[in-house]
Amino acid sequence: MKNIKIKLQYIFLPFLLVSIGTIVSYTAFRWFFDIKLGILPLKENLLNLWIPITVAGILVYVFLRRKVKILNLRGKRDDGHFVYVFVMAFATGIPLMMSQQYLVKSAYKLQEVSSIAEIQNLQNEKYFTIPAFQVNKYASLSHVNSRVSGRNNENLNFHLYLSCPFKFVDNVWYGVEYSRSIKNSGTEQKKNSAYRIFIRSSEEKFNKYNFQDVRYFEKLGYSDDKDGFLNAIKEQYPDKNLKEQIILIPKKEAFSERLGNTFPWIFGAYGIGVFVLLIMILIPKIDEEEWKRFQQKKPLRDDDVKDILKFLNPTGVYKASAILILLNIGVFLVMVLYGLNLMSPTPQELLEIGGNRRTEVLNGEYWRLFSATFIHGGLLHLGMNMVGLAFLGMLLEHFVGAVKLIVIYVTCGILASLASIYWYENTVGVGASGAIYGLNGLLLAFLVFKVYPKYERSAAWIVLGLFGGIGLLFGIFSGGIDNAAHFGGLFSGFVIGAILVLLYKKQFTKK
Structure with missing residues (x-):
């Protein structure tokens, strides 16, 4: 008791x-x-x-x-x-x-208005009934985006947003959306074919669309869907003030049923x-x-939180690892606050905030080779990379020191970005994985040249296998992975490691 x-x-x-x-x-x-x-x-x-x-x-x-x-x-x-x-x-x-x-x-509450124009004066309301309205179907604007989803980006999701202007009023749009999901593991040819089928079927549905089949409208708030409709408007009218645009989504069920x-x-x-x-x-x-x-x-004898906070202390034992992890997390938080999707931002969104692509780099935007290494395509992408960075940092920082580790990380990241744009013409590359594979290459060089004492080599090989070998194999047999950046980072890290061993092997073996 x-x-x-x-x-x-x-x-x-x-x-x-x-x-x-x-x-x-x-x-x-x-x-x-x-x-x-x-x-x-x-x-x-x-x-x-x-x-x-x-x-x-x-x-x-x-x-x-x-x-x-x-x-x-x-x-x-x-x-x-x-x-x-x-x-x-x-x-x-x-x-x-x-x-x-x-x-x-x-x-x-549900607001009854006599015309679409009245909605512009009801900024703090969300639901509307309108007795009569007309839509200019043939002036509709479209925007298509694709997002990956799933734990391993196994799904590819297409979204078509159609912003249809109401007649006799500016800045208010009737929103129609179509979507389809396919497997992301197929070839580019299959994906392109699925995309064309999706567009064609959506156009056929839209041609038969009944704009009057609606009981009430919902005004979209700040969301990914609203961004899709606004992008359709932006592409046609780049000078329009997007903050003034109102997107109305038709609802066919009774208003009383919305709460379920x-x-x-x-x-x-x-x-x-x-x-x-x-x-x-x-x-x-x-x-x-x-x-x-x-x-x-x-206090707790084994406190994981204190251990993590101790590791992430930029003035602690693992200075470089902590600084790099905190920088990556900080950039990601800024991305999310800026409005990018937490789990799967689109390639265009990633490109706009600093993603790496051949066309932009060759046109003089060389900073993208660096900025892309701190941008991630979703929370899972960030999490997996930071776990790998933490383990590799614990194994490497003791040997090369904080400053050298940061320099190697940045150098491998830039070289991985160069490999990416050399291999892929139109792929938007982001993420710390190229730089992290550089650290894998550095670790591989230290293992090959026996820098580590015997009692540490087994653990180091396990870390290398988990965060290097398995990742490379997965990238080869999966879609949506920047393999060029991975191999470019791995090779550059190995070369840098070999050079460091030639220059400092005696100092390394004393540690």
């Missing part, structure tokens, strides 16, 4: 406080600053999905990870406590995300998560030793 009381008081009740507080606080923050004041310059998918997931995960981990450690999970996998924290974050994040969907849809069962499912999802967590908490016993440490307010 005592153990149950401890678990309820120190784990379950704090979870309820953290989870409910997170859901209520974020929803209130979102309502006030985004919906009421409209001053959050962030896309809807960030506010509805990614920020809730991040906020839930961080707050649960910060406030509850120490408490979960008092559970005795010995004999299970080492990540048993992490599973509990993950379930807590999941039980908080899912209803938080659902509440954001409900909030956005329920916060606005979202509201009860918020409580249902939270209740299911709470119940599952309660059962999980009640099953294990208390770790008496850890419970005493908790009562004495002693």
